[in-house]
Amino acid sequence: MDSIKLHYDVPGDDFTRAGAASSDVKRNLKQLGVSPNVIRNVSIAMYEGEINMVIHAGGGWIDVEITEEEILVTLADEGPGIDNLELAMKEGYSTAPDNIRCLGFGAGMGLPNIKKYTDDFRIETEVGKGTTLYLKVNIE
Amino acid sequence: MKIKDIKEILGAEIICNEDGTEREIHTACGSDMMSDVLAFVKEQAVLLTGLVNPQVVRTAEMMDMHCIIFVRGKRPTLDMIEMAEDRDMVMLCTDLEMFTACGKLYAAGLKGGSGK
Numbered sequence A: 001m002d003s004i005k006l007h008y009d010v011p012g013d014d015f016t017r018a019g020a021a022s023s024d025v026k027r028n029l030k031q032l033g034v035s036p037n038v039i040r041n042v043s044i045a046m047y048e049g050e051i052n053m054v055i056h057a058g059g060g061w062i063d064v065e066i067t068e069e070e071i072l073v074t075l076a077d078e079g080p081g082i083d084n085l086e087l088a089m090k091e092g093y094s095t096a097p098d099n100i101r102c103l104g105f106g107a108g109m110g111l112p113n114i115k116k117y118t119d120d121f122r123i124e125t126e127v128g129k130g131t132t133l134y135l136k137v138n139i140e
Numbered sequence B: 001m002k003i004k005d006i007k008e009i010l011g012a013e014i015i016c017n018e019d020g021t022e023r024e025i026h027t028a029c030g031s032d033m034m035s036d037v038l039a040f041v042k043e044q045a046v047l048l049t050g051l052v053n054p055q056v057v058r059t060a061e062m063m064d065m066h067c068i069i070f071v072r073g074k075r076p077t078l079d080m081i082e083m084a085e086d087r088d089m090v091m092l093c094t095d096l097e098m099f100t101a102c103g104k105l106y107a108a109g110l111k112g113g114s115g116k
Helices: A020-031 A036-057 A110-117 B003-010 B018-022 B034-040 B054-062 B078-086 B098-107
Strands: A004-011 A059-066 A070-077 A120-126 A130-138 B013-016 B028-030 B046-049 B067-070 B090-093
Touching: A004 A020, A004 A036, A020 A036, A020 A059, A020 B054, A036 A059, A036 A070, A036 A110, A036 A130, A036 B034, A036 B054, A110 A120, A110 A130, A110 B034, B003 B018, B003 B067, B003 B090, B003 B098, B013 B018, B013 B078, B018 B090, B028 B098, B034 B054, B046 B054, B046 B098, B054 B067, B054 B078, B078 B090
Parallel strands: B028 B046, B046 B067, B067 B090
Antiparallel strands: A004 A059, A059 A070, A070 A130, A120 A130, B013 B090
């Protein structure tokens, strides 16, 4: 099959709608008959990235490419960038403000979770410029 | 146990998708931190939480959960109920506190997951 490409613009000012893109990708993958385990891994990783984008970066955009072998997700923002990537990758480290914690996020598990649920994970970030995440999940 | 058994054990009210209460459930988790649910919960079917916002439904959706139970008398908003209905999720509300609700379900045979 030809690869399927999906694009989403993620608004940064609406926490209640955050995750809508991940929901849509999940629905698409189900329709394509991808295994539940793969769908869950992609969904969780993308959802964490999408939430991060809204919490920290004022939104951004997401590209998804689905091929027979793999699912590639690119999440890009023009937010503040990550000052200390090593710390950001540490479980439990968070720079999220208290109002975000009250909403159930900001436990410092976002990036570690993304790494955990993907087969390949790369991050490019520059302070003051933004952050781009590249995720890959293999189709079993 | 079935979701309808959970309803009885917790003296809970069904908020939506009553048809789904025949579903068989083996595991559950309780948390107000959705980040932790996404991090540590595997193969869990029920989420107990005192948090009320649409991301609770999204988190449950990403984790393939079938039922959300709101504890401490919390009630979901209308948009959350609509989201749950779209996703065939059952929503229950109980006045019990988190600790008590989890304890009752655990004592009745519902297990936590394998964790990390």
